[in-house]
Amino acid sequence: MNNELDIIESLEELEQFLISVEAGGLGLEGVEGVGMATNNSDGRHFVAVFNSSHKVLLARWITKEVFDNGKDLVRNGPRRTH
Structure with missing residues (x-):
């Protein structure tokens, strides 16, 4: 992961992360999607931003709580606007 200490611990933090991605505030180019997954080696959950490839x-x-409760937020996008 990009920063082992930078963990999203609440749905509000997840929503802010998604808003930043949508607004281009993270400097990412070619963003095509966002998804949640589980690391096969240690079982930790993460949210990832993908390009078209x-x-x-x-x-x-x-956190597990964010993984369990944030799926709709990732699937449907943040409620707030940028």
């Missing part, structure tokens, strides 16, 4: 542009660790 499904290459990970940025990933952040998330």
Whole structure:
């Protein structure tokens, strides 16, 4: 992951992360999607930003609570605007 200490711990933090991605505030180019997944080696959950080739542009660790409750937020996008 990009920063082992930078963990998204709440749905509000996840929403802010998604808003930043949509607004281009993270300096990422070619963003095509966002998804949540589980690391096969240690079982930790993360949210990742992908390009059109499904290459990970940025990933952040998330807590189990955020993984369990943030799926609709990732699927449907943030409620707030940039």
